[in-house]
Amino acid sequence: MKAIRNVGSYLFGPGALGRLEEVLRGDSRVPAGPVVYLVDHFFAGFRAPLDKLPQRAQDRLVFIDTTHEPSTGQVDQMAASVRQELGGLPGVIVGMGGGATLDMAKAVSNLLTNGGQASDYQGWDLVRVPGVYKIGVPTLSGTGSETSRTCVLTNYETGVKLGMNSDFSVFDQLILDPELTATVPREQYFHTGLDTYFHCMETLNGRTRNGIVDAYSEKAIDLCRQVFLQGDMQDQQSRENMMIASLMGGAAAGNTGLVHPLSAGLSVVLGTHHGLANCLAMGPLAEFYPAEHAEFLAMARAQGISLPSGLGASLSDEQIEKLYASSIVHAKPLANHLGEGFRDILTPARMAALFRAM
């Protein structure tokens, strides 16, 4: 049995961002009141998309520093500063950026109405009341954050990387404008796009399955193949397809398998960004996913992307121990691929060899 929570509505197509004003003022479901724009700091240097945001005097634009993965402390700080600057709650939060920014927007929205600290809501169904009305504007395709019911945060005090998994973590509306992903650097575009490919293929290779999740995952993979194996991954048609693949991959996000736990280890211990960390994690996993591993290499080749190598040789024994600990903790996805005895297969020695081979 699978409960699926959907984004209320989307507007999809090249130039969709130009319709944001219409959505904010002309849609009776969107609350009045100040709009807070949380925008990836990447856009601080690009005026064109920012000029399309219909800002008024009472609205605020805040750049989100996405140098590191989003943290609970960053969410606490952002919510406090929004509340202080407005002297109350905004009517709407618009998150514009990649997965990190979208996750920040969702978490700040939840925290503003629920009070307390972001870390209070890391886990399953802990958010008590709906957040501030939220609109997502993805500028990078692949994470699925735009349609998922989570926002992943790292608590650097406790070392816990965990999402606010909640129906209230779903955006109310999305503006899906494939023109916004035209300026993404090619490597980042590839690494992030592959996030969809990995989480969908992990789902389809897992033991716990669901018909709806499978259907979405299959179609998302089909679209990834069109994007990365047929022509330029960043031409207009491919950008549209990648945006839809990400949407579908996130819409019914299933349980994952081996890539995501190892990737999470890399992010926690080394601070590696999620998309790149997935690609690193997939490197030594050919024996577990032979067909998908070959396809992943073919995709990189077709797009002229050099995959990272040499990380393993640089790791200290202490780092390897930490990497083991922060990967093996993800019991649910590991058991989804290997069964409950996953610790007997992924022994510390075996895991060390995998990390050394990256």
Next chain:
Amino acid sequence: MKAIRNVGSYLFGPGALGRLEEVLRGDSRVPAGPVVYLVDHFFAGFRAPLDKLPQRAQDRLVFIDTTHEPSTGQVDQMAASVRQELGGLPGVIVGMGGGATLDMAKAVSNLLTNGGQASDYQGWDLVRVPGVYKIGVPTLSGTGSETSRTCVLTNYETGVKLGMNSDFSVFDQLILDPELTATVPREQYFHTGLDTYFHCMETLNGRTRNGIVDAYSEKAIDLCRQVFLQGDMQDQQSRENMMIASLMGGAAAGNTGLVHPLSAGLSVVLGTHHGLANCLAMGPLAEFYPAEHAEFLAMARAQGISLPSGLGASLSDEQIEKLYASSIVHAKPLANHLGEGFRDILTPARMAALFRAM
């Protein structure tokens, strides 16, 4: 540019209906207050599903007569009787049945809060305020009503067959239980399932296209092929797949082509049910959809379904004239397939020949 409105959330899986009580009482988004169950009269003879409805003293169960396609008069009457019997508005409307019942539930929900008559809201975005909170429980797969933003009604006084196209015509939640489609008579199961196949293939053969709609349509067709060309269309796996195909087909329902306009003519003039009318309409359309026509015949053959024939010979000249008039009026889908000059191609004589060949 495409605006898509989604159902808030689904619960999917065999036995999902057993979780309805939990949804009604345990989900903070579901309003309190009496529940009105609008149930297809087909179920009057089957206690098992009805016994799963968590009825309390203040709730009401009403059977919907689906002998004919839903009418505006029927909606007016149903809304008045609900209001009178409860002395006010219900908290929730649960629609349980095929497309006709689901459409009735959506229309009654809209009318109860918007006032006036059902015919006031036939058209695009005429519904002013959200309807009563509505939960859909499909018991037949294929129409896509469960995820669409319309509810199609015939006004028998004016002869207009038109939907309440509105964001407010979308269900708030769905209970998707593939066990409920196990008892559907085989012919009806086939005709209704093919509705998804037809509207998706019409969309994909149309001139106005959209990436999201295409992706949903392609996956829905892929699932229809699994259902109708591989094994028994009504075994458990196929019932699950058909439910998902219908969901996806309805989720991004696009503009149609030639089948639906001719089918609408048959429904208006002869009262033919929508699923059967589509199959009749496809009969003489091999020259317009050669590959899909062959696939449609192969699907019927694989499932041992006899397609209807001989209708054309029984039609009077007056009926042929009426069929022409009530089909050619659907300019948007006809132009989607044939361009703005569709009337020069589908002349009265050509259309008469098509209907005569059914």
